[in-house]
Amino acid sequence: MQKLLSEKPCTCLAFLYLNGNAPLVVYCCSILWCSLIMGSEATIKLPENVTVPGLIVFGDSIADQGNNNNLSSVMKCNFPPYGIDFTGGLATGRFTNGRTPSDMIAAELGIKELVPAYLDPSLQMKDLSTGVSFASGGTGYDPQTSKLVSVVPLSDQLEMFKEYIGKLKASIGEENTTHVLNNNIFLLVAGSNDLANTYFTLKLRSFQYDILSYADLLVASASDFVQKIYKLGARRIGIFGVPPVGCLPFQRTLAGGNSRICVDTYNQAAQVYNSKLSSQLNFLGNSLPQAKLVYVDIYNPLIDIIQNPQDHGFDVVDKGCCGTGDLEVVVLCNKWSRVCQDKSKHLFWDSYHPTEQGYKVLVDLILKDYINQFF
Structure with a gap:
């Protein structure tokens, strides 16, 4: 019975229903289990016998779905014109005019149309099974980064994830929770705030570290976080590199001179960090059984668009x-x-974050290049 539940849950439901002899508790569990994997229709063809029950996201404002809304921090955007192109024109706390990469990836995988924030007061138990975002805009791998703007550090995001696991176990049981966690896709998106803000703009770390040693600090933090969520059950983990931070409109204005050109020093630092992160993930992937650690390069796709x-x-x-x-x-x-007037022609929504259309172009490129590496 457990084999049927874990490998072909919806077939199991039909079998139990047609025979009509199964205990009610198992029947209900099967209904719930089917609901975990039958979200919106997938537009990506996954390998045969592969399911992705949910999407779990950690990180910064690229993945924040509204977790900062009730924090005492300036790093929030639950007001117009943010969300102007979201359903109903609602400013949900997403740092763009519409949907985020988390929403788009979940929809493309057929999980659900929107990924909720874990701290959303309206979050329901049924939302947990298909995934949530723990991300907090303004955070980073460097603990100082989140302290600067009073947002949720990655260490607290990890604690929320542990709480989430407890709720999931209470809802669907320990074995099904393990199956969900092992088959979910996890995304970790951070590092940009560390480089762009903590290191370069505010220079809080530049007197203590050169860029090579600071990149090592960030990579060590990322590696530690990946190992911790692995121990909690994550197996399919995508870790995003950082974009060309020197080309963000804000950084062009501050450090790009009168012509507002991309800041080469910042971009070179991003490339140093990305190279170190990719190497560490290759090493780590070989030491964690059954893990699929996928380094996601967003630097090169974004610089090509620019x-x-x-x-x-x-x-x-x-x-x-x-x-x-x-x-x-x-x-x-x-x-x-x-x-x-025409948001679809702008890559960036504000001086840091892409428009919904910008995200869509990036997500299409990312999924095409990386989705099969998770399986």
């Missing part, structure tokens, strides 16, 4: 859509800010 915008359908890649596009982010992008 250097060849019209090939990807964009007209503006050096400014955000909100306000002047030079500096506006979080509270500086607000209901009094003007919004560009």
Whole structure:
């Protein structure tokens, strides 16, 4: 019976229903188990006999679905014009005008249309089984990064994940929880705030570390986090590198001179970090049985879009859509800010975060290149 539940849960449901002799508790468990894997229709063809019950996300504002909404921090965006293109025009706390990569990836995998924030007060038990986001805008691998803006550090995101596991076990049982965790896809998106803000803009670490040693600190933190979620049951884990942070509109304005060019020093630092992270994940992947650790390169796809915008359908890649596009982010992008006429032609929504269309182009490239590496 357990083999049927774990390998072909919906076939198991039909078998139990047709024979009609199964205990009620097993029948109900089967119904619940089918609900875990039957979300929206998948647009990605997965390998045969592969299921992805849910998507779990950790990290920063790229993956924050609204966890910062009730924090005493300036790093929140649960107000217009954020969310202007989201369902109902709601500002949910997502750091863009519409959906985030988490939403898009979950939908493409056929899990569900939207990934909720774990700290959303309206979160229901049924939401847990198909995945949530623990991410908090403004956080990073360096503990100092989250302290600067009073957001949820990765250490606390890990504690919330442990709490989540407890709730899941109470709902569907320990064996089914283990199966869900082993087959979920986990995403870890962090590092940009450490480099762009903590190291370069505020220079809080640049007197203590050169960029090589600071990159080592970040990679060690990322590696430690991956090992901890692995011990808790995660097996399919995607770890994002950092983008060309020197090309973010905010950094162009602060350090790109009068012409607001990309800041080469910042981009070189990002490449150093990405190289070290990729190497460490290769090493780690060989030491963790059954783990699929996937390094996700977003630097090169994004720099290609920036250097060849019209090939990807964009007209503006050096400014955000909100306000002047030079500096506006979080509270500086607000209901009094003007919004560009054609958001789909802008790569960036504010001075840090892509538009929904920008994310869509990136997600399409990422899924095409990496999805099969998780299986």
